[in-house]
Amino acid sequence: MAFAALTEIRSRLTALSEQGLLRQRRTLESAQGVHVQVDGRALLSFCSNDYLGLASHPALVAAVAQALPEMGVGAGASHLITGHHVAHHAFETRFAEFVGLPEALLFSTGYMANLAVVTALVGRDGEVFGDKLNHASLNDAALLSRAKFSRYAHNDLAALARLMAASTARHKMVLVDAVFSMDGDLADLPALLALCETHDAWLLVDDAHGFGVLGAGGRGSLAHFNLHSPRIIYMVTLGKAAGVSGAIVAAEGDVISWLLQKARTYIYTTATPPILSAALLASLDVIAAADDRRAHLQDLTAQLRSGLLAQGRELLDSATPIQPVIIGSNDATLALSSALLEQGILVPAIRPPTVPVGSARLRITLSAAHTAADVAQLLNAMGNA
Numbered sequence: 001m002a003f004a005a006l007t008e009i010r011s012r013l014t015a016l017s018e019q020g021l022l023r024q025r026r027t028l029e030s031a032q033g034v035h036v037q038v039d040g041r042a043l044l045s046f047c048s049n050d051y052l053g054l055a056s057h058p059a060l061v062a063a064v065a066q067a068l069p070e071m072g073v074g075a076g077a078s079h080l081i082t083g084h085h086v087a088h089h090a091f092e093t094r095f096a097e098f099v100g101l102p103e104a105l106l107f108s109t110g111y112m113a114n115l116a117v118v119t120a121l122v123g124r125d126g127e128v129f130g131d132k133l134n135h136a137s138l139n140d141a142a143l144l145s146r147a148k149f150s151r152y153a154h155n156d157l158a159a160l161a162r163l164m165a166a167s168t169a170r171h172k173m174v175l176v177d178a179v180f181s182m183d184g185d186l187a188d189l190p191a192l193l194a195l196c197e198t199h200d201a202w203l204l205v206d207d208a209h210g211f212g213v214l215g216a217g218g219r220g221s222l223a224h225f226n227l228h229s230p231r232i233i234y235m236v237t238l239g240k241a242a243g244v245s246g247a248i249v250a251a252e253g254d255v256i257s258w259l260l261q262k263a264r265t266y267i268y269t270t271a272t273p274p275i276l277s278a279a280l281l282a283s284l285d286v287i288a289a290a291d292d293r294r295a296h297l298q299d300l301t302a303q304l305r306s307g308l309l310a311q312g313r314e315l316l317d318s319a320t321p322i323q324p325v326i327i328g329s330n331d332a333t334l335a336l337s338s339a340l341l342e343q344g345i346l347v348p349a350i351r352p353p354t355v356p357v358g359s360a361r362l363r364i365t366l367s368a369a370h371t372a373a374d375v376a377q378l379l380n381a382m383g384n385a
């Protein structure tokens with residue numbers, strides 16, 4: 001008998017391919033870094049979120065090598081059974097101290113951390129508000145919570161204020177990317193916090209792209225704005241600037257205690273390998289002492305922006321290492337990305353549904369491991385393409 005569902009996904013895959021929307025993986029044959037090897041070719045990469053160049057940093061590699069014989073590879077159980085190791089615990093304590101929040105809880109991924117926070121704190125009788133450009137994991141968290149989910153146009157806080165004023169929900173929560181992952185601009189966190197105070201709501205700040213890069217000592221977006229409030233739940237992913245893997249949520253002690261009791265993506269999953277926490281402890285030391293890397297990153301960002309503007313490229317209002325170049329059509333974006341690849345440069349084409357239809361773009365991300373010569377090479381290749 002014909003298997004209709006399988007036939008259907010085959011034809012839908014064909015359709016995606018015809019629309020230039022088929023996603024394909026690139027296989028790295030080297031460690032992550034600004035110089036990578038793909039299909040035997042050495043490429044200059046502008047696509048990782050490894051903003052400080054820590055993914056292959058010797059201090060992190062050495063921390064893992066030293067911890068490995070002592071800790072082994074697998075955690076073997078969830079945190080609430082026997083998977084919680086002293087290395088996880090030490091990292092949680094150090095992280096909370098570093099960002100100046102009372103307590104912290106380590107998660108396996110940022111996706112899971114966002115699901116945890118929203119579902120543990122808001123339910124059917126709640127309402128969740130989210131910026132339209134928020135990361136997919138925040139949207140999925142809102143849906144999974146079964147709360148009413150209201151989205152507002154990007155950074156339109158007047159619209160958010162109207163939605164919050166009209167809400168009769170028992171619990172409210174605003175979800176926001178502190179640095180928007182595809183545009184590179186910042187959320188107005190002080191104004192968002194003020195709205196949360198007026199309307200008695202939680203504020204979940206997803207700082208996947210701010211931690212390590214913004215704020216004194218790389219302490220992130222809350223430090224950048226000098227914000228403190230028991231309403232704030234601060235989520236940082238650890239696979240980006242921190243160079244490792246996982247995510248951590250910092251908040252009031254009682255919020256962390258509640259997550260530990262209720263967060264299903266914390267309770268029903270295996271703890272991360274403790275060697276990763278050893279790497280993260282080393283990463284925090286490097287981040288805290290990386291003012292030179294952050295200054296270099298700012299110089300590279302200024303160099304890239306002025307070079308692209310001189311070529312007449314359409315940029316967004318971003319002061320972060322995320323520098324999108326808006327092209328518009330999917331085909332033109334793919335063509336430009338391929339033209340760069342021919343010149344040995346890797347810049348991904350980002351297309352819908354990751355970004356709104358008609359705003360396909362090259363998403364250039366800079367790393368402190370790039371040199372001014374690397375950026376000049378990219379500008380030159382963009383000029384040729």
Ligand SMILES: *Cc1c(COP(=O)(O)O)cnc(C)c1O
Nearest residue numbers: 109110111135137177181208237
């Ligand atoms: C990458 C990212 C996540 C997901 O984090 P992972 O640890 O990769 O699962 C969540 N939010 C934002 C804004 C991100 O960019």
